[in-house]
Amino acid sequence: xxxxxxxxxxxxxxxxxxxxxxxxxxxxxxxxxxxxxxxxxxxxxxxxxxxxxxxxxxxxxxxxxxxxxxxxxxxxxxxxxxxxxxxxxxxxxxxxxxxxxxxxxxxxxxxxxxxxxxxxxxxxxxxxxxxxxxxxxxxxxxxxxxxxxxxxxxxxxxxxxxxxxxxxxxxxxxxxxxxxxxxxxxxxxxxxxxxxxxxxxxxxxxxxxxxxxxxxxxxxxxxxxx
Amino acid sequence: xxxxxxxxxxxxxxxxxxxxxxxxxxxxxxxxxxxxxxxxxxxxxxxxxxxxxxxxxxxxxxxxxxxxxxxxxxxxxxxxxxxxxxxxxxxxxxxxxxxxxxxxxxxxxxxxxxxxxxxxxxxxxxxxxxxxxxxxxxxxxxxxxxxxxxxxxxxxxxxxxxxxxxxxxxxxxxxxxxxxxxxxxxxxxxxxxxxxxxxxxxxxxxxxxxxxxxxxxxxxxxxxxx
DNA sequence: TTCATAGTTCGATGCTAATCGAAGCATTAA
DNA sequence: TTAATGCTTCGATTAGCATCGAACTATGAA
Numbered sequence: 116x117x118x119x120x121x122x123x124x125x126x127x128x129x130x131x132x133x134x135x136x137x138x139x140x141x142x143x144x145x146x147x148x149x150x151x152x153x154x155x156x157x158x159x160x161x162x163x164x165x166x167x168x169x170x171x172x173x174x175x176x177x178x179x180x181x182x183x184x185x186x187x188x189x190x191x192x193x194x195x196x197x198x199x200x201x202x203x204x205x206x207x208x209x210x211x212x213x214x215x216x217x218x219x220x221x222x223x224x225x226x227x228x229x230x231x232x233x234x235x236x237x238x239x240x241x242x243x244x245x246x247x248x249x250x251x252x253x254x255x256x257x258x259x260x261x262x263x264x265x266x267x268x269x270x271x272x273x274x275x276x277x278x279x280x281x282x283x284x285x286x287x288x289x290x291x292x293x294x295x296x297x298x299x300x301x302x303x304x305x306x307x308x309x310x311x312x313x314x315x316x317x318x319x320x321x322x323x324x325x326x327x328x329x330x331x332x333x334x335x336x337x338x339x340x341x
Numbered sequence: 342x343x344x345x346x347x348x349x350x351x352x353x354x355x356x357x358x359x360x361x362x363x364x365x366x367x368x369x370x371x372x373x374x375x376x377x378x379x380x381x382x383x384x385x386x387x388x389x390x391x392x393x394x395x396x397x398x399x400x401x402x403x404x405x406x407x408x409x410x411x412x413x414x415x416x417x418x419x420x421x422x423x424x425x426x427x428x429x430x431x432x433x434x435x436x437x438x439x440x441x442x443x444x445x446x447x448x449x450x451x452x453x454x455x456x457x458x459x460x461x462x463x464x465x466x467x468x469x470x471x472x473x474x475x476x477x478x479x480x481x482x483x484x485x486x487x488x489x490x491x492x493x494x495x496x497x498x499x500x501x502x503x504x505x506x507x508x509x510x511x512x513x514x515x516x517x518x519x520x521x522x523x524x525x526x527x528x529x530x531x532x533x534x535x536x537x538x539x540x541x542x543x544x545x546x547x548x549x550x551x552x553x554x555x556x557x558x559x560x561x562x563x564x565x566x567x
Numbered sequence: 568t569t570c571a572t573a574g575t576t577c578g579a580t581g582c583t584a585a586t587c588g589a590a591g592c593a594t595t596a597a
Numbered sequence: 598t599t600a601a602t603g604c605t606t607c608g609a610t611t612a613g614c615a616t617c618g619a620a621c622t623a624t625g626a627a
Contacts, residue, residue: 148603148604149603149604150602150603150604160603160604160605161604161605161606163604164604164605164606167604168605183603183604184603184604185603185604
């Protein structure tokens with residue numbers, strides 16, 4: 116019988132986990148590339164491409180071509196509103212981020228998001244740097260403060276080298292599990308690299324888990340708790 | 342990977358056509374029974390039961406037992422809000438009630454909804470009766486006016502017999518295709534029965550289509566256009 | 568009690584859509 | 598030009614879920 120999809124069509128577009136994760140990531144208001152969205156959703160680029168095609172056809176997102184990237188943004192404030200209300204409902208009925216698997220806790224604690232640190236420790240890093248006034252967040256985004264620049268240099272990060280790339284130095288990135296911002300951008304990536312170099316943490320192969328050593332985690336805590 | 346459904350779970354519940362139709366029907370604010378919702382969705386009672394179980398588990402609807410019926414209502418104003426926004430989005434992106442099949446036009450024009458007339462002609466009937474001040478619609482529902490009672494008697498409807506049943510005489514029922522109200526309740530059902538008796542229309546077997554004869558449709562138009 | 572109605576549960580079926588590997592474009596850099 | 602990167606298309610697989618027939622439970626009516 117099925118006379119009219121209507122609501123159902125739109126809702127179904129938001130109703131797939133991978134797509135929902137992409138859209139949640141886009142709620143920061145920033146334009147993200149297909150590859151970034153694939154990472155956020157935890158799917159391969161092919162799958163993400165298929166999802167993005169659907170979202171584009173349904174006019175939930177709009178693409179913007181720039182160079183060889185395709186940046187996606189939400190198609191309008193009504194989408195944001197819908198997502199917010201759905202979040203509220205999910206929250207009310209207790210459908211909060213469930214820890215589905217046994218290995219989930221590790222992912223929630225610390226994982227790579229694209230190339231930077233995410234999870235609880237990613238959020239803690241962002242908050243800690245902000246509390247130490249090394250980064251500053253406003254409507255336009257995140258930026259290093261003068262104190263932050265000093266810190267970066269003494270911490271062994273080549274800021275000039277990073278600036279040479281086109282990629283923005285600092286960027287906010289909404290966290291799935293914690294639903295708060297963590298630090299992305301080339302500086303965020305450089306920080307994680309530095310953690311690896313210092314032996315604080317290492318990446319678990321075939322997974323997105325970042326595992327800190329005991330000593331590394333202690334150093335990390337010292338870093339963000341002045 | 343799939344860390345968190347969250348939004349996706351709720352949206353997926355709204356994203357099935359059958360469920361979306363049920364929820365749209367519930368947006369009138371009235372409590373509807375499982376059987377009525379099955380009719381609205383165009384599925385069998387078994388299927389509807391399965392959907393309602395899901396919606397109940399997801400706390401989208403709440404059941405209320407009364408006699409041997411189960412009445413369902415939306416679980417809160419946030420659900421209504423979500424549905425409204427989704428309607429708005431669907432409208433904006435042009436996902437309006439599409440006519441999917443070749444036999445669809447007939448269904449859109451006139452069909453049974455449970456046991457009363459729905460579709461364009463159902464809506465026209467409701468509007469016509471209201472314009473003739475035979476029924477009156479307010480927040481509490483719909484009711485026959487004194488003039489309406491006279492009309493019913495002369496039209497050959499046994500109002501006292503209808504009143505003996507527990508079922509409400511008049512009820513509003515949201516129309517899928519037209520998204521406006523049509524007349525339900527025992528009076529609505531009695532009207533349709535009378536149309537059959539008068540030979541104005543007949544029900545097509547194995548379908549929900551109500552087919553009016555040419556003369557019958559003319560009489561119908563006269564009835565609603567004073 | 569028996570019968571009818573409202574609703575659910577179970578089991579089987581069939582369709583849809585998500586997923587990924589592999590290959591193909593398209594754009595940029597060297 | 599070649600090489601590399603970003604993204605898409607194609608094809609095959611798989612899994613989930615909507616759907617309905619049949620049987621069962623529960624409530625109310627006679």
